[in-house]
Amino acid sequence: xxxxxxxxxxxxxxxxxxxxxxxxxKSVAIVGMGGLGxxxxxxxxxxxxxxxxLIDGDRISISNLHRxxxxxxxxxxxxxxxxxxxxxxxxxxxxxxEAIPEFLTSENAVSLFNTHDLVIDGSDDYNxxxxxxxxxxxxxxxWIFAGIFQSEIQVGVFHPIEGxxxxxxxxEKEGLEGGSCQxxxxxxxxxxxxAQMQVAIALQILGQGKSPLSYPFIHGNLQSFQFQTxxx
Amino acid sequence: MHSLIFYGKLTTLCPAAASIPTxxxxxxxxxxxxxxxxxxxxxxxxxxxxxxxxxxxxxxIGNEDISIMPPFSGG
Numbered sequence: 544x545x546x547x548x549x550x551x552x553x554x555x556x557x558x559x560x561x562x563x564x565x566x567x568x569k570s571v572a573i574v575g576m577g578g579l580g581x582x583x584x585x586x587x588x589x590x591x592x593x594x595x596x597l598i599d600g601d602r603i604s605i606s607n608l609h610r611x612x613x614x615x616x617x618x619x620x621x622x623x624x625x626x627x628x629x630x631x632x633x634x635x636x637x638x639x640x641e642a643i644p645e646f647l648t649s650e651n652a653v654s655l656f657n658t659h660d661l662v663i664d665g666s667d668d669y670n671x672x673x674x675x676x677x678x679x680x681x682x683x684x685x686w687i688f689a690g691i692f693q694s695e696i697q698v699g700v701f702h703p704i705e706g707x708x709x710x711x712x713x714x715e716k717e718g719l720e721g722g723s724c725q726x727x728x729x730x731x732x733x734x735x736x737x738a739q740m741q742v743a744i745a746l747q748i749l750g751q752g753k754s755p756l757s758y759p760f761i762h763g764n765l766q767s768f769q770f771q772t773x774x775x
Numbered sequence: 776m777h778s779l780i781f782y783g784k785l786t787t788l789c790p791a792a793a794s795i796p797t798x799x800x801x802x803x804x805x806x807x808x809x810x811x812x813x814x815x816x817x818x819x820x821x822x823x824x825x826x827x828x829x830x831x832x833x834x835x836i837g838n839e840d841i842s843i844m845p846p847f848s849g850g
Binding site (some may be wrong): 580 | 782783784817818819820821823826827828830832842844847848850
């Protein structure tokens with residue numbers, strides 16, 4: 544491990560060498576490499592997570608560029624995971640990166656997650672969240688949700704096998720649409736903020752062993768800057 | 776009465792400010808909401824009050840403000 548690289552975070556009294564080494568032994572799957580996933584990957588790579596898989600079958604469009612910091616105009620029409628892998632591998636060589644240019648489905652979710660300690664949701668689809676929830680239940684691992692609606696964010700931690708399930712909280716209504724950034728619009732700092740909250744939680748779970756069940760469901764409005772936490 | 780606070784996509788489907796008569800239980804609350812706002816039959820959402828999520832078997836004291844929060848889809 545390059546101790547100098549991580550010196551500033553290891554200097555934290557509640558982080559230190561042990562948390563850093565624990566983080567280096569952890570593996571994370573990020574679902575979606577858009578406005579959330581790009582920031583999640585950049586921050587987790589910078590912090591020193593040992594292995595990160597990037598899962599997304601989408602290609603880069605011009606309308607992605609204003610909020611997805613891994614991509615530039617020269618990348619339009621390329622696979623997001625391929626471009627992200629090149630950029631992230633160069634910037635954060637201490638992390639083992641893998642690009643998986645596939646969309647998550649109910650059929651492939653378990654196989655895509657089965658070597659990971661944690662899944663982080665960077666998708667924009669209700670059904671995908673249900674499939675993540677089901678796969679994480681089957682594998683006994685937690686996952687971190689985030690969602691965006693205009694200037695509002697939600698962040699929550701689920702650990703379905705321990706009784707905290709997205710499907711249980713929100714129900715069985717698969718097939719719903721209507722709240723995507725494409726339809727509702729979004730300013731770049733909104734997904735960036737939600738993603739950084741997901742990363743902060745991930746670091747605590749992976750590096751400090753904090754219980755996934757200890758987190759509230761968080762709702763924030765970045766117009767009024769009012770936040771609320773909801774506990775089950 | 777319970778004042779209702781809708782979030783996310785539900786703000787485009789339900790009135791900005793609404794209230795319903797006092798309910799005795801969360802099960803009653805959910806039924807009344809579905810009947811008053813039929814669009815909720817097709818939407819996932821959780822119910823909360825004063826920083827606590829409401830479970831189906833919870834009882835209500837009366838006159839709580841109720842948050843009706845769907846999962847946000849965007850990302």
